Amino acid sequence: MISSIITLVVSFSVLCSLAYFQMYKLASILLFIYLVFNIIIWQYLVRVAKPLIILSQKIYIEEKDYFNFNKLVVFKKYLYGRWQWWRFGIGLALILTTIVVTFTPITMIIVEIVGAKYPITTNFVTVGLMFLYIIIFELHIWWERLKVSLRIKILEELDEEYEIVTDETYDRVRKNILNSVI
Numbered sequence: 001m002i003s004s005i006i007t008l009v010v011s012f013s014v015l016c017s018l019a020y021f022q023m024y025k026l027a028s029i030l031l032f033i034y035l036v037f038n039i040i041i042w043q044y045l046v047r048v049a050k051p052l053i054i055l056s057q058k059i060y061i062e063e064k065d066y067f068n069f070n071k072l073v074v075f076k077k078y079l080y081g082r083w084q085w086w087r088f089g090i091g092l093a094l095i096l097t098t099i100v101v102t103f104t105p106i107t108m109i110i111v112e113i114v115g116a117k118y119p120i121t122t123n124f125v126t127v128g129l130m131f132l133y134i135i136i137f138e139l140h141i142w143w144e145r146l147k148v149s150l151r152i153k154i155l156e157e158l159d160e161e162y163e164i165v166t167d168e169t170y171d172r173v174r175k176n177i178l179n180s181v182i
Helices: 002-020 026-063 066-080 082-103 106-115 122-161 167-181
Strands: none
Touching: 002 026, 002 122, 026 066, 026 082, 026 122, 066 122, 082 106, 082 122, 106 122
């Protein structure tokens, strides 16, 4: 968590510095490299985690540790979920838009069209797109992390309060209770 905050602060600081010096082309290319690097690291983690997840699933099933098995399911959905691809797709669309805006005269056209009604500059359009990318890209992952954290917390609380029993155990306990009443 702390490393994510540091990464966000450093990334944003670098982008602000580049924006201050009006180095938008370099900033947009760095954002693209950051996204590609992010995808590569994620795919590496997916491949490294897969055998560990499979082994853990087997152990939890054998030991009938259903709460930890379900916590693992929550983590697995986080790691392998479609939300990752959506996040990367939206990030790529925003970065490619930023690259088009910084490397073509389209920004001037946008400024002329919108600037007639609202006072904006080419810097505003470029920096706005970069800021939007950072906010959406980072907020999405923090939202997913919050959901995972809450789900695991709920499972931990349930594990402290309840015991999951199999059908066989339930039937045996039920018969014992019914026999003791009769």
